[in-house]
Amino acid sequence: MALAAFLSLLTLLFPGASFAAAAGGSSTGPSETVLIGQIIVLILSGRLLGEGMQRIGQPAVMGPLIAGILLGPTFFGALWPDAQHALFPSGREQAGMLNAVSEIGILLLLLLAGMETDLSLIRKVGRAAFTVSLTGIFVPFACGFALGQLMPASMLPDPEQRLIASLFLGTALSISSVKIVAMVVREMNFVRRNVGQVILASAIIDDTVGWIIIAITFGLAARGSFEWGSLAWSVFGTLGFIGISLTAGRRLMARLIRWTNDSLVSEAPVLSAVLVVMGLMALATDAIGVHTVLGAFVAGILVGSSPILTRRIDEQLRGITTALFMPVFFGVAGLKADLTILADPMPLALTAGLVLIASLGKFAGAFAGGWMGGLGRREALALATGMNARGSTEVIVATIGLSMGVLTQELFTMIVTMAVLTTLAMPPTLRWALRRLPMSREETERLEREAFEERGFVPNVERVLLAVDETPPGRLAARLAGMLAGLRGLPVTVVSVGNGNGAADAADGDAAPGPAAGGDHETVVRASVEATQARTATPDEPPPEVEVLTRAPEMPVEDMIESEAAKGYDLLMVGMEEADRPAADLPPRLSELANRFDGPLAVVSARGSHRARPVEAPLDILVAVSGTEVSRRAAEVALALGRAADCPVTVLYVGSTAVRPSRRNRRQARRDAEAALDEISGIAERYDRTVRAIARTDLAAEDAVLDQADRGGHSLVVMGVSRQGQETLSFGAVAAALLETADRSLLFVAT
Missing domain, CATH: 1.20.1530.20 (Na+/H+ antiporter like fold)
Structure with missing residues (x-):
């Protein structure tokens, strides 16, 4: 009998506890060993039965419940009462x-x-x-x-x-x-x-x-x-508790989660904070005369509505x-x-x-x-x-x-x-x-739109880390980050790159205290958020509150980026340049920052009208696509910026061409271009954008982008790239050519 063998195993593992039938359920006092044996039996039997239930199409949660019934007086207690009483004393x-x-x-x-x-x-x-x-x-x-x-x-x-x-x-x-x-x-x-x-x-x-x-x-x-x-006290106390929790409590919970995650360095601090809040809210409901379960349930609602780290908290807690x-x-x-x-x-x-x-x-x-x-x-x-x-x-x-x-x-x-x-x-x-x-036609169209969003890049960004200096690229990057944050309600953390290495710069005394601390960039981000929300807010849904924080230079910037990255960011946006290097080269410090951030990267280079007015100059966006996932991400970012700024977006398909392309190759190139542009047009519908689509397969990619930028008068070129190189960061030959010759601002979205 499997159960008898299992109880015999427990007897060998825990000789101090009497699991044998001879024990007859008698006990002189509580035993931690018996408790461990009970937990082992319940976990093992519940897991096995839950696995079986799930395999036959039933809820796995029924497994532990049925296991408990089988181990109780109905079956185990009826078949072997002494052993049942020994394992689960009364x-x-x-x-x-x-x-x-x-x-x-x-x-x-x-x-x-x-x-x-x-x-x-x-x-x-x-x-x-x-x-x-x-x-x-x-x-x-x-x-x-x-x-x-x-x-x-x-x-x-x-x-x-x-x-x-x-x-x-x-x-x-x-x-x-x-x-x-x-x-x-x-x-x-x-x-x-x-x-x-x-x-x-x-x-x-x-x-x-x-x-x-x-x-x-x-x-x-x-x-x-x-x-x-007492009924009135319970009802009004409950309504008051829920009302306060879902208004002020929601904001406090979001700030607590962010502060705990960003300020504490011990392991799993956010989970500890969530459990403490759950306990306090359970005690609060008990104090107003209702059961503690309501406090735990409302605490879960607040955690689930937090704008950051919800998935991470769920994974840690659910396990x-x-x-x-x-x-x-x-x-x-x-x-x-x-x-x-x-x-x-x-x-x-x-x-x-x-x-x-x-x-x-x-x-x-x-x-x-x-x-x-x-x-x-x-x-x-x-x-x-x-x-x-x-x-x-x-x-x-x-x-x-x-x-x-x-x-x-x-x-x-x-x-x-x-x-x-x-x-x-x-x-x-x-x-x-x-x-x-x-399935109705309307439902089909909505499901297709939501499938795009589920696979999308921008909808899955929860936090933005902004690393900027006091140059025009830094201010333009702050503006663009504020636009994304205002559109999606994303928290933004600003790290000032400064003119040197973080804490060392602050110690020099040469850097101005305001900009070096990132205060000016924070102002730019907030202004961009407000402008975006004023353009995109709807009467029936108030715009989300966007939190913008500035990290003081307490350590070298590279170390700060690595420290912040560990706190859970989905995008690092960088705007910086070095005065003694040509604009065609990526700043060496950019390589150092990118190596400390394992995630998507957005690099801004301010040119043209944005050199003199990086915050005020209007946007007219050109995004280059090639049918790859990398270019699809860049197109999403461009469309999100277009929605935020309510500016035109032009989609340019660029494809590789042979020296003497055959008729068959030209037909295939047209089909590839149509498929890629149709996909981007479908994404544009979600952002309420009507895009102008152009295909250029007769020129090299960099030449096609430069030619269209001149013809269309676009002020910002967005392009998806892949990281290349370890010591020195590179985005490939096309990006290098644009950095060298383009007179329009550039935004590279790198995976």
Whole structure:
């Protein structure tokens, strides 16, 4: 027997703990060794069952829950009770140690759920999501409340608090699991479909409203009685907490994340800060009389809306939560479920009724809401099937209810059973419903535009590092960085290159204090941000706040760039030149800076009208493309700048030509040019730009660019290049030719 062999292995590994059957579950006190053995069993069994569930198309989160049920009194306890009691003793102190790990898991799971809550998605889909959520919550809530009022008194922990138990049952039956819904919608590639967005947004609203109601209900349960005064305090306290958190709290969280990331040098400081904020917000909700889970959930929303490092925080947090706390929490929940009670006809009938009420109530409410929200019959059907999964959300709610005495052991088991059955039924039914949905023309066009954005370069830039000196290229680079930041809401960090090597320059006393510290560049960036947002802001969506910071020269500039790069930047923009070197050569210090930054690089050279007026001279952009990924990135940057400045953008296709090209080669060159220009025109639509497209395959690339720059009167040439060389940075022969002869400003976007 595999389980017996595993327990024997535990006995060998932990000889101080009695896992043998002879132990009979007796214990003289809490044992850390037993706790380690419990965690090993829950992690291993949960991971294996979760792997199996995922391979058959079911949510992996069901694996740890089912593992806990199998290890509990229903199966393991019935087959080998002595061993089950030895591994999971019933003593309060020993159980308390495992429950403590489980309680931390609840907060972390709610933190992750909040990070996955996309508030912008709710705004985007509008009426349909709200009507689905309102009716989808109201109908099953009313059914659950009625069930609680009619339930036999023997099933309630305290018949005197039937009202609170009824409120809890209504809430437990009305919410859906965002995680399970998102898993199936994502698997079916329906995340960006109209119905997929409505399903996700409705589940998010369900989750948010559900946690608010649950927190208030638990607050009433903790007081032991229902009073209108306490209800008002809980409701208004909760609304006030959420209002402050989503306004001032959002800005404070973004600044805290940035300050922690940029100022602290220890390992994983941002993750520590996030966990501290989660704990403080959990304590705040407890202080206003509602459950701590609401504080953790709202903290996750704030972290998820931070403009930087969201992906990094998610990866760090999700790893430890998924590997340790999730299998322990769901395993402990499964251990508390005793399915042997279903052998009694009354609990079995009540469980069947609970599943039926939960499923039909949710289906009917969501279908009616979708129909009232303007969805078609097939879309409403898919939405109604998708909202029926309870999954992890229901188990969390039931666990908290059991720990607070709102639920009896029998009710807890019934709710967990309902959660398992509805969750296992949802994926196949939703897949069936989604396959029946045709795609409209409008939806097809929108998905194609979003596919461009997903592959894009500019939309995935979160932070810009700006290294500049006091020359015209430095000021032009500050202007261009401000335009990108204003368009995308990107934080910008300014590092002054100065006339020498960072801290050494500051010690000379020759450099002017204002510009050397980067203050003038910061002013240029801010002015460019404001001008861009004034041109691009829409009445229904306020422009994002852009944070611009200046790093004082505390060390050599090369070391500063390396230090800043470690803090997570997606683009280094450089504007500098040296007075004693020709403009055709890249400054040697540029090579040193680029070698310290492992990421995309944008290099600015100011020429023509931008030599005298780098900040004020107008822009007319020419971008050279060749059909490569490098040139595609440059085109994105050019189009973003064109949108920010509301200036014309001309796209020039340049291709290599043979000395005597054949007719076949000329035809192929035309086809390549048309394909490349069509792709850039598609990208231009996302930036609301109408571009002029030109193909020149009869000249060398540098000659074609120079000729078009003269003919079109363009003031800025943007070109994608590749880094070449280690000691001395080079962008290739075409870039070298432009640096030597061009009389227009240049922007090289290098990978």
